[in-house]
Amino acid sequence: MRVDVLTLFPEVFPGPLGVGVVGRALAAGVVRLQAHDLRNWGLGSRRQVDDAPFGGGPGMVLRPEPLFAAVRSLQASQPARSILMSAGGRRLDAGLVLELAREESLMLVCGRYEGVDQRVVEGLGLEEVSVGDFVLAGGELAAMALVEAVARHLPGTLGDPESTLDESFAEGLPEYPQYTRPAVFEGLSVPSVLRSGDHAKISAWRRRAALERASRIRPDLLLKAETTGQSRPAVQTGGEAGGGAQ
Secondary structure, three states: OEEEEEEOOHHHOOHHHHOHHHHHHHHHOOOEEEEEEHHHHOEOOOOEOEEOOOOOOOOOEEOHHHHHHHHHHHHHHOOOEEEEEEEEEEEOOHHHHHHHHOOOEEEEEEOEOOOEOHHHHHHHOOEEEEOOOOOOOEOHHHHHHHHHHHHOOOOOOOOOHHHHHOOOOOOOOOOOOOOOOOOEEOOEEOOHHHHOOOHHHHHHHHHHHHHHHHHHHOHHHHHHHHHOOOOOOOOOOOOOOOOOOO
16 A cells, blocks of 8 residues: 655654554555655745635644645645545544555645645545544644554554454454453452353453443443444443453
């Protein structure tokens, strides 16, 4: 997959994407990431990219001319699904990540200041995607999160291709609690079922534990599962479902 990032700060890439499994994917060419400086399409000798908002208000807004020129230039050389990282956009979730992982090319536009001129979204048909209901100083960190989430689903990124099938949100819920050695630490024990060797019981425990965890920290996901008709067993609380160490 090719990923082009349009930003005022190309020097921050690859940043944390350059280490771990995604770093290896970049080195192996599974992901080809290139950051482009929006100022290359800036106006005049000062390469201006922003201006004061119409109607007044604090801050500056990214002008349409540099963004139109930049996006069109990049699209001409490599057509791509184009996304504006925006706090008001569609929430980036597991479903959208899988959808994006099927694309051959992505272009990620990183806003700054008070945002971008709305005509950029409308005139260029950019999709708006958000990593959460909060505001960052710019779209760069959000773009990195999107790239990492998508890259993990590309063949050749993970050593075990099935790793993404059994993790948080693979079925719309947080992942079950994980444990490793020692079996007892500071009085906290690993649930005995995980040491039983009974894979059917372990699978059932993990499902119950994931549901119990969701009921505590993400009840909205349980509600979503119910409203979409997703079947789920009854949540069990207490006993070993919580695992003690979480």
